[in-house]
Amino acid sequence: MPEVIPEDSAGLVTPLAITFQESLALECGAVLKEYTLSYETYGELNANASNAILVCHALSSNHHAAGYHSMDERKPGWWDSCIGPGKPIDTNRFFVVCSNNLGGCHGSTGPASTNPDTGMPYGKDFPDIAVKDWVHSQAKLSDTLNIKRWAAVVGGSLGGMQAMQWAIDYPDRLAHSVVIAAAPRLSTQNIAFNEVARQAIKSDPDFHDGNYYEHGVIPERGLRLARMLGHITYLSEDSMHTKFGRELQEGSPRSGYEMEFQVESYLRHQGTRFAAEFDANTYLLMTKTLDHFDPARDYGHDLTRALNRAKARFLVISFAGDWRFPPERSREIVRALLENNLDLSYAEITANEGHDAFLMKNPHYLDVFRAYMDRVANEVAAS
Amino acid sequence: MPEVIPEDSAGLVTPLAITFQESLALECGAVLKEYTLSYETYGELNANASNAILVCHALSSNHHAAGYHSMDERKPGWWDSCIGPGKPIDTNRFFVVCSNNLGGCHGSTGPASTNPDTGMPYGKDFPDIAVKDWVHSQAKLSDTLNIKRWAAVVGGSLGGMQAMQWAIDYPDRLAHSVVIAAAPRLSTQNIAFNEVARQAIKSDPDFHDGNYYEHGVIPERGLRLARMLGHITYLSEDSMHTKFGRELQEGSPRSGYEMEFQVESYLRHQGTRFAAEFDANTYLLMTKTLDHFDPARDYGHDLTRALNRAKARFLVISFAGDWRFPPERSREIVRALLENNLDLSYAEITANEGHDAFLMKNPHYLDVFRAYMDRVANEVAAS
Numbered sequence: 001m002p003e004v005i006p007e008d009s010a011g012l013v014t015p016l017a018i019t020f021q022e023s024l025a026l027e028c029g030a031v032l033k034e035y036t037l038s039y040e041t042y043g044e045l046n047a048n049a050s051n052a053i054l055v056c057h058a059l060s061s062n063h064h065a066a067g068y069h070s071m072d073e074r075k076p077g078w079w080d081s082c083i084g085p086g087k088p089i090d091t092n093r094f095f096v097v098c099s100n101n102l103g104g105c106h107g108s109t110g111p112a113s114t115n116p117d118t119g120m121p122y123g124k125d126f127p128d129i130a131v132k133d134w135v136h137s138q139a140k141l142s143d144t145l146n147i148k149r150w151a152a153v154v155g156g157s158l159g160g161m162q163a164m165q166w167a168i169d170y171p172d173r174l175a176h177s178v179v180i181a182a183a184p185r186l187s188t189q190n191i192a193f194n195e196v197a198r199q200a201i202k203s204d205p206d207f208h209d210g211n212y213y214e215h216g217v218i219p220e221r222g223l224r225l226a227r228m229l230g231h232i233t234y235l236s237e238d239s240m241h242t243k244f245g246r247e248l249q250e251g252s253p254r255s256g257y258e259m260e261f262q263v264e265s266y267l268r269h270q271g272t273r274f275a276a277e278f279d280a281n282t283y284l285l286m287t288k289t290l291d292h293f294d295p296a297r298d299y300g301h302d303l304t305r306a307l308n309r310a311k312a313r314f315l316v317i318s319f320a321g322d323w324r325f326p327p328e329r330s331r332e333i334v335r336a337l338l339e340n341n342l343d344l345s346y347a348e349i350t351a352n353e354g355h356d357a358f359l360m361k362n363p364h365y366l367d368v369f370r371a372y373m374d375r376v377a378n379e380v381a382a383s
Numbered sequence: 384m385p386e387v388i389p390e391d392s393a394g395l396v397t398p399l400a401i402t403f404q405e406s407l408a409l410e411c412g413a414v415l416k417e418y419t420l421s422y423e424t425y426g427e428l429n430a431n432a433s434n435a436i437l438v439c440h441a442l443s444s445n446h447h448a449a450g451y452h453s454m455d456e457r458k459p460g461w462w463d464s465c466i467g468p469g470k471p472i473d474t475n476r477f478f479v480v481c482s483n484n485l486g487g488c489h490g491s492t493g494p495a496s497t498n499p500d501t502g503m504p505y506g507k508d509f510p511d512i513a514v515k516d517w518v519h520s521q522a523k524l525s526d527t528l529n530i531k532r533w534a535a536v537v538g539g540s541l542g543g544m545q546a547m548q549w550a551i552d553y554p555d556r557l558a559h560s561v562v563i564a565a566a567p568r569l570s571t572q573n574i575a576f577n578e579v580a581r582q583a584i585k586s587d588p589d590f591h592d593g594n595y596y597e598h599g600v601i602p603e604r605g606l607r608l609a610r611m612l613g614h615i616t617y618l619s620e621d622s623m624h625t626k627f628g629r630e631l632q633e634g635s636p637r638s639g640y641e642m643e644f645q646v647e648s649y650l651r652h653q654g655t656r657f658a659a660e661f662d663a664n665t666y667l668l669m670t671k672t673l674d675h676f677d678p679a680r681d682y683g684h685d686l687t688r689a690l691n692r693a694k695a696r697f698l699v700i701s702f703a704g705d706w707r708f709p710p711e712r713s714r715e716i717v718r719a720l721l722e723n724n725l726d727l728s729y730a731e732i733t734a735n736e737g738h739d740a741f742l743m744k745n746p747h748y749l750d751v752f753r754a755y756m757d758r759v760a761n762e763v764a765a766s
Contacts, residue, residue, distance in 0.1 A: 188623040188646050189615060195647040196611045199654075203604040205588055221586040228579045229612065232572060240571040246677070259675060263571050264578040271582075292642060294629070 010067030030127035038107025056155030111281030124210025236354030393450030413510035421490025439538030494664030507593025619737030
């Protein structure tokens with residue numbers, strides 16, 4: 001909880017929501033008759049609506065990307081390190097929009113929402129969502145906000161995948177695509193970890209085949225395990241070692257079965273907190289979305305061909321210690337962009353924090369990111 | 384199932400067991416009043432009992448290291464690639480012993496065994512077991528078999544840790560210590576993965592606080608998750624990619640929520656098979672044993688000092704693609720051995736199979752291993 005809002009904060013922000021009273025055709029063939037997107041904005045839209053930045057969120061976050069909802073809020077939005085006055089995504093210069101992805105559990109229509117056909121929560125009947133659907137729904141939001149063309153679409157991890165999909169699906173609607181700590185598709189190991197997380201949720205007796213809402217329970221044990229596991233893949237071996245080493249939890253016996261390492265109680269705590277906040281069906285849905293993301297699939301498994309339609313200029317950033325989406329995966333994207341002769345900046349950042357590095361205040365990272373966004377802001381100012 | 388037993392197989396083997404009608408004092412302070420060790424032997428003990436090799440098993444295996452129990456057995460013992468006539472541990476030259484670790488679930492006394500004090504299964508009351516206890520009980524077995532000194536104590540992974548502990552605790556009772564794909568202690572990340580596996584088991588409603596035996600159930604869901612997760616850490620990213628890539632399961636839809644990658648059903652299958660065979664309390668116990676293993680702890684966290692008592696000659700082997708216990712961890716052992724001026728061979732094998740490489744028929748690995756064991760056999764012959 002901030003005693004005073006820091007000067008470089010986006011400040012107190014109020015979540016917004018818009019309900020679209022029109023249907024949305026999804027990639028899977030299903031149709032959402034109506035849908036709501038919750039979102040937040042930071043900064044001011046300029047007169048010709050040319051300074052708008054769309055921020056796309058990762059697997060388990062939401063539309064609260066920066067600032068505080070109230071003076072009582074314990075922590076600011078998830079990307080407060082990068083969004084705010086004077087930060088890389090400078091809210092003095094940009095109008096920033098971040099929406100909760102469709103299928104989410106923070107205000108946007110998702111499995112816990114009421115299915116208009118039944119009057120009950122969708123549960124497991126919520127349709128499959130593809131990254132293309134997120135991009136499509138975000139384009140609808142852009143229309144509503146009268147943003148014809150984003151100065152940049154920006155995201156880390158699964159957010160970076162959305163930024164890439166935007167460049168493919170709406171080549172004329174963004175000037176820049178910023179793809180951070182992402183991959184052109186998941187590796188076999190990535191899918192394997194996701195499947196263990198899904199099985200943890202699905203095998204929880206409180207899951208009730210996805211209809212736990214009507215039983216008044218949540219698959220807390222499964223979600224907790226899913227998060228504990230996910231958390232290990234977000235951190236590097238190095239950062240875990242630095243943070244916890246083999247230190248024992250306070251009060252732990254020095255040996256034996258009850259002996260407890262700090263890292264164990266830390267993970268359990270993370271898992272328990274997450275399980276209290278996040279919807280299990282959303283977790284299943286979003287990991288499946290992530291597994292299935294593969295823009296090259298429709299182009300003979302050739303990412304270069306997939307990106308052939310793109311016109312945006314790109315910033316791609318990867319982190320040396322990221323074993324979830326390591327630099328080699330970003331280089332696949334870079335190679336495909338180069339082969340299309342697209343304007344491109346690429347930075348590989350030395351960092352110790354693993355995949356989570358994209359959320360951290362790493363000076364080199366922030367400098368590279370800021371330098372690029374300054375260029376974007378200067379173009380906006382000159383336009 | 385073999386139609387004929389291959390010529391280089393240890394052949395048909397019969398599991399043995401010995402019950403010690405004497406107490407065993409454990410590291411944790413508890414005492415086992417009596418205990419059974421199940422074991423197998425391959426080859427013939429020579430007249431002066433100088434050709435005996437002790438093979439130590441890893442987390443989830445057992446005393447069935449080589450050969451077949453019957454012509455109907457689907458697969459040979461877990462280290463059949465390395466034990467048999469003409470193989471690195473050549474049963475024409477050596478007498479090989481492998482016992483199920485104390486606390487196990489394949490015949491040796493463990494949590495599912497009857498507690499003589501209560502007439503009920505030990506369950507969660509089974510005492511903590513340390514690697515030192517395994518070594519101690521194996522020494523008792525050696526006495527019974529009239530083996531005063533092992534030509535070599537050999538093991539991979541947690542088995543390699545036992546081989547190292549043998550050299551520390553019984554410096555005069557082994558000539559060689561062969562430490563394969565091991566580490567001097569677990570990393571924070573190793574512990575973290577183990578804790579997720581334990582939580583999966585403990586949070587299964589069928590776990591009943593470890594006393595599931597009396598409820599006539601097993602925590603099948605938890606064990607299944609634990610194994611799926613473990614399995615990912617045994618394979619390399621590369622080998623998973625080569626084996627499964629992003630190939631879809633036969634009959635899977637090409638997109639959507641029901642779409643299924645081969646790696647997903649493979650992992651589920653592995654998990655289900657394991658859960659039917661392995662005891663959950665043993666899994667909890669052995670992962671804790673592994674987490675707590677740290678021979679340097681009692682020597683001011685100095686591995687060199689811990690190994691100062693060792694007299695054995697060492698072969699240390701690591702595998703490039705092993706991200707569970709990568710070569711850097713073996714090098715820590717090598718460094719400590721060098722600082723003690725101990726006789727040492729070290730090989731870092733280029734392999735694609737991850738941690739499981741130590742079970743595979745990698746030609747370079749087998750050649751290095753065979754060359755070293757030939758030296759051991761020649762010493763035995765000359766003695």
